[in-house]
Amino acid sequence: MPDSASNRKPRTGVAALTQAGDGDFSVIDAIGGPRGVVESMLPGFVFVVMFVITSDLRSTVLVSAVLAAVQVVARLIQRQSVMGALSGLVSVAICLVWAWHSHEARNYYMFGFITNAVYIVLLGISLIARVPGLGLVVEFIRSLPTDHFRDWFHGWMNDKPLKRAYMAITALWVGVFTLRLLVQVPLYLSDRVAWLGTARLLMGIPFWALAIWVSYLIVATPMHRHRELERAVQRQSADSGDLTAERG
Helix, strand or coil: CCCCCCHHHCCHHHHHHHHHHCCCCCHHHHHHHHHHHHHHHHHHHHHHHHHHHHCCCHHHHHHHHHHHCCCCHHHHCCCCCCHHHHHHHHHHHHHHHHHHHHHHHHHHHHHHHHHHHHHHHHHHHHHHHHCCHHHHHHHHHHHCCCCHHHHHHHHHHHHHHHHHHHHHHHHHHHHHHHHHHHHHHHHHCCCHHHHHHHHHHHHHHHHHHHHHHHHHHHHHHHHHHHHHHHHHHHHHHHHHHHHHHHHC
16 A cells, blocks of 8 residues: 655655655655765766866765765664665775776776666666566555555556556666767767766756656656555555454
């Protein structure tokens, strides 16, 4: 059963779309709040600025690594949630190791290319199969089908307006990931690290926030109607149970 809006905590990323239609959606919360934005963008910003200024890959990698670690330590000291910072640290660490091992600053961005390509393939396959990948993710987080998987699956797949909305936002995200590669890969191939780093920053959190906001606009109304239908079915089931108990 979906959680009520009153006992939900703000969710980040695509998980924030589970709150669409309840009137409590926030783009700022969805991208991690002001602090989350800074923590996400700062390592990449420092990397590109340091490398452009010094042209020294070793010092650039070391400073970026220390900064990412400091962010996690700061959250630990303040007894705040560290999951977002830790996931960011792992991502930054992979990028830094890749750049260090290859001795090329541009390879700091290779991991991002791979993840974007993987998302394009997976979401593209889901569109071809007519089972929208974003719908699967959002509905799984929203209602956690621990049992009765078939009922859960057909419950939202048979809601045509909701399925169309999920198809639309899945296509939207495929477009976002594709655009990133179309812009950034040529910069990588021409070894324009400064422009590549700038493009990565501009097409990171800003694109992420825009895509989530547009996705919310597309999904909010059909998801609200779907929730109302779910509640009506639950009330009808409860009333039927009460009637049966009275007859018994």
